[in-house]
Amino acid sequence: MVSPLCCSLPPLLWFILFFIFSAAGDGGAAALDTQAAYLARMKEQFPGPGMSRWDFSSPAPDYCRFQGVACDEGGNVTGIDVTSWRLVGRLPPGVCASLPALRELRMACNDVRGGFPAGLLNCTYLEVLNVSYSGMSGTVPDLSPLRALRVLDMSNNLFTGAFPTSIANVTTLEFVNFNENPGFDIWRPPETFMALRRIRVLILSTTSMRGGIPAWLGNMTSLTDLELSGNFLTGRIPVSLALLHRLQFLELYYNELEGVVPPELGNLTELTDIDLSENRLTGGIPESLCALPNLRVLQIYTNRLTGPIPAVLGNSSQLRILSLYRNQLTGEIPGDLGRYSELNVIEVSENQLTGPLPPYACANGQLQYILVLSNLLTGPIPAAYAACSLLLRFRVSNNHLEGDVPPGVFGLPHASIIDLSYNHLTGPVPAAVAYAANLTSLFASNNRMSGELPAEIAGASGLVKIDLSNNFIGGAIPEAVGRLSRLNQLSLQGNRMNGSIPESLAGLRSLNVLNLSDNALSGPIPESLCTLLPNSLDFSNNNLSGPVPAPLIKEGLLESVAGNPGLCVAFRLNLTEPALPLCPRPSRLRRGLAGDVWVVGVCALVCVAAALALARRWVLRARRDAEHDGAPTSPASRSSSYDVTSFHKLSFDQHEILEALIDKNIVGHGGSGTVYKIELSSGELVAVKKLWVSAARRTKQQHDVQVLTSTTSSGWLGDRELRTEVETLGSIRHKNIVKLYCCYSGADSNLLVYEYMPNGNLWEALHGCFLLLDWPTRHRVALGVAQGLAYLHHDLMFPIVHRDIKSSNILLDADFEPKVADFGIAKVLQARGAGADRDASTTTIAGTYGYLAPEYAYSSKATTKCDVYSFGVVLMELATGRKPIEPEFGDTRDIVHWVSGKVAAGAEADALDKRLAWSPYKEEMVQALRVAVRCTCSIPGLRPAMADVVQMLAEAGPRTPKDKLDSNKDSKGSAGQQQPKLPPASP
Structure with a gap:
């Protein structure tokens, strides 16, 4: 229906109104065109697949339907959300002028170049700004102009300079997160923060905050989440924090806080998560804190707490995580712990706790971690633990537990670590271990376990480490152990195992530690096991017999076979080696003519090999002299000036190394010298790192070498890095650390001889x-x-x-x-x-x-x-x-x-x-x-x-x-x- 007033308007006024409305319409269209143009520029500034979601191919694109773009009823852009679009570029200037209705901008998890976009400061209507994980760097400007801002998330970036305390002027803020910006200058929160009357979440972790926790924080009573972890905070936890009656999360870990945990924190009846770990707190755990009705997470690990764990914690119906390790707590673990709550984690290791394990810890079937190692706990492992099917780690080592281990504990289907070591536990390793499909580490050393190692252990195919040493386990080592293809450590020493060493162990290509010492094993040492070298092998103190495999002798590992009276060597060794008898030669009657021919043949082969080696050495020397005719004296000619320090049995001498230091053998150059690849007369390849001694350092090092030779058996020069490398590599044995055979030290250069790596780096x-x-x-x-x-x-x-x-x-x-x-x-x-x-x-x-x-x-x-x-x-x-x-x-x-x-x-x-x-x-x-x-x-x-x-x-x-x-x-x-x-x- 047309208004009577409209009908009475004169024609001139109708014209004026038509002009006004037309102009307004054109302006609205222009505004919409401006928004489209800005979004198009934004797409240009952030090239890549992420922005393919915005299609400007049509003449009049409906950008309000673009993914990540929100508009009001008038077509004005109110929100942009490009979180995790893999954008790389800069935000175009003029964002607020072009998008005047913008209320929310979410650009987290991208790569926004050019630092904080200064144009955002003109967005006076902006309510939500999230640029977390966006790679922003540089300083943060004064944020005061953002007077409508409710949510500000600038976490996990690379900001530097002064912390933007200007946020205190944005009194509309409800959520502030600057977590993980360690580049800020050292700062202290100003008292002006109390102006943030609406603030609910304040996360200032890892922002280089220093000093004490301000007592005035207790006046910010709207807070539900306060996180100040990972800073340099000192002093005591202020009692005034107990005034934050809405607080649900309190995170103060990784600081330098001292004093006691205030009992007044027990007044925070809404608290669900408190973490005070990695500080210097003393005193006891307040009972009032443990009695909080909504407490789900209590973490105060790595402090100096004393006294008991309050028994009232066992009455909790909400507790999920209890982590109190590395303190000085005493008394017993609350007996009802986990009885009434869906407990996930018990972590109380490295305290002085006594008494039994909590029998109801897994009553609600949600327990994933039992970590109680290094305490004084006694009694048996509760039978109910065998039903903890979700357990991932079960570690009870270094206690005084006793009794048979419930068989089901070995077969927990999701457990990755079962650690029972250093207790008084008894019983066998059961066949149920085959059900431990995810087990990677089985530790039960230094107990009183018996029985035989079951062949079913091969069913736990993911095993990386097995340590059952120092028990009373008998029987033979199952051949099936050789099927554990990922095994890195097999320690069975100090048991009562008998039978022979299985050949199948040679198939464990990842094995680094094999210790079978102090058992009753018999028979020969399989030659095939030597393919595992340079692993740590120990067969000592058994009843083994027969010849020691030659590779063990070559590697200088005779100590690993000591205490086996039946072992012998095929040739006489250096008198400094452990005394082992020569293996008996076959009887003359049995050997006969064939034996004589065999001996003559071997001798002939040895002679031929020696002659070939001498000839090769002569050829190399002649070639080297030809290539370096007129050059300075070669290292070989000065070989008498080289001192040698060896770390393994060597199959070569220094002449063979020195004569091969020629240009054609060079495979690389570095800042400290030259690397050579040398083929020895035996066919073995070695790498030689030649480090030249500069003239400027030679005088000093001549003094160093005098000091070294007076205190050590070697005379290699005192270059600090060389000395470090030699001392380090010479003292360690591991299959994943390069082997250093020896070091030669001379007046002008130092030579390190390594095993050669054919596939480079x-x-x-x-x-x-x-x-x-x-x-x-x-x-x-x-x-x-x-x-x-x-x-x-x-x-x-x-x-x-x-x-x-x-x-x-x-x-x-x-x-x-x-x-x-x-x-x-x-x-x-x-x-x-x-x-x-x-x-x-x-x-x-x-x-x-x-x-x-x-x-x-x-x-x-x-x-x-x-x-x-x-x-x-x-x-x-x-x-x-x-x-x-x-x-x-x-x-x-x-x-x-x-x-x-x-x-x-x-x-x-x-x-x-x-x-x-x-x-x-x-x-x-x-x-x-x-x-x-x-x-x-x-x-x-x-x-x-x-x-x-x-x-x-x-x-x-x-x-x-x-x-x-x-x-x-x-x-x-x-x-x-x-x-x-x-x-x-x-x-």
Whole structure:
């Protein structure tokens, strides 16, 4: 119906109104055109597949239907969400002028260049801004103009300079997250933050905050989540935090807080998650805290807490995670723990707890971790634990537990580690172990276990480590053990095993430790086992008989066969070796003429071989003289000036090495010298690293060599890096660490003789043009390097930090087995325990850009966690095929930030090596990437130990299609369960 007023309007006014409305209409159209133009520019500025979702091919594109674009009823853009679109570029200027109705901008998990987009400061109506994991760097400007902002997430970036305390002026803020921006200058939160009356979530973890926790935070009563972890906070936890009556999450871990845990925190009746770990807190655990009705997660590990775990915790109906390891707690674990709640994790290792294991821990069938090692616990393992079908790790070692182990514990279907060592446990290893489909480590050493090792153990095909040493296990070693293809360690020493050593063990190509000493084994040492060298082999103190295999003699491993009266050697050895009799020669009557012919033939062959070797040496010398006619005196002619330090039985002498140092044998040059590939007269290949001594250092080193020769048996020159490499490699034995045969030291040069690696280094294999390693090979490389580093970090009297782990320092043998090399800047931690790992420091920064842990760059502290970080970078190289630094990563980004962003966005598959697109192992590659992200965490304490990395990689190993099918069947019904937040695994 037309209004009467309209009908009465004069014609002139009608014209004026028509003009006004027409102008308004044109302006609206212009505004819409401006928005379309800006979105088109945005697509241009972020080229790549991500923006293919926006199609501007039609004359009038309906951008309100574009994925990630939200509009109001008038067609005005109110929201843009391009989270995890793999965008690389800059946000075009003028965003607010072009999109005046913009309320939400979400650009997380991309690569936004050029720092914080200054144009955003004009978005006065912007309510949500999320640029987390976007690679932003530089300083953050004054954010005060964003006066409508409710949600601000700038976490996990590379911001530097002053922290933007100007957020205190944006009083509309409800959610603030600056987590993981360690580049900010040291700062303290100002009291002006109290102006944020609406703030619910305040996450300021790892932002370089220093000083005490401000008491005025207790006045911000709207808070539900307060996270200040990973900073440099000192002093006590203020009692005023108990005034935050809405608080649900309180995260203060990884600081330097002292004093007691305030009992007043028990007033926070809404609290569900509290983490005060990795501080210096003392006193007891408040009972009031443990009685909170909604408490799901209680983590206070690695502090100095004393007293008992409050028994009231056993009454909780909500508790999921209890992590209190590395304290000084006493008393018993609450007996009802887990009885009324769906408990996931019990982690109370390394305390002084007594009494029995909690019998109801698995009552609700959700328990995944029982970690109670290194306490004073007594009594049996509850029979109910055999029904804990979801258990992933069961570690009760270093206690006083007794009684038979429930058979079902050995067959837990999902367990990866079963650790019963150093208790008083009895009973056999049952056949049920065959059901442990995911078991990688079985530790039960130093108990009182008996029976025989069952052949069914081969059913646990994923086993990497078996240590059943120092028990009363008898019977023969099952031949079936040889089918455990992933086995790295087999320790059965100190038992009552009899029978012969199975030939099948020679098939364990991944084996590094084989210890069968102190048993009652008989028969010969199979020659085939020597193919496992240079592994740690120990057959001592048995009843073995027959000749010692020649490779054991060559490697100087006669101590590994000591205590076997029936063993003999085929030829007389150096008197310094352990005395072993000569093997009896066959009887003359039995040998007869054929025996005489055999002896004569052998002698003739030896003579011919000797003559050929002498002839070859003469030819090499003549050739060398011809090639260097008129050159300075050759090393060979000065061989008398070379001192030798050997670490293995040598099949060559220094003349053979020195005479082969000719140009045609050069295979590489480095900053410190030249590398030669030399074929010995025996046909064996060795690599020789020749390090020249500069004239400037020669005078000093002549003094050094006098000091060295007066205190050691060798006289090699005192070059620090050379000395480090020789001392390090000469003292260790591991199949994944390159073997150093010997060192020659002379007036002008030093020579290191290594085993030769025919397949070069991992950098060349990954980034060269000549071959493509499949994933099983890459995984084998990763696992081997991890095992070598775990040996350096955990298996020596003093841990060794390599300090320069990178793909070019990982060599590959003929079977692509990896060997860690180049120990020139290794650091030996001359102390034991965690303190050594934290406090070992160096005077200079060593390592390679792209592989350096961030804390090492500014603190110069060399710890094992620096090696873990570098290994994580190598693991990313293996999974992605990319180099640590590539232009695609951006100006201030590297592979770590690039991969971490992919993983955080759930887009791991996009980061995998495109050359392996055909690979059936994509799931395993994604698992490896996740391990790599853990290894490269910016907080060192959150990185796993290398022993745990070995474990995780073994669990993520390539499986056959049948294995995957069986695993999928087992996991049905539990795929949707939320994984609990876990603490770093204790040793």
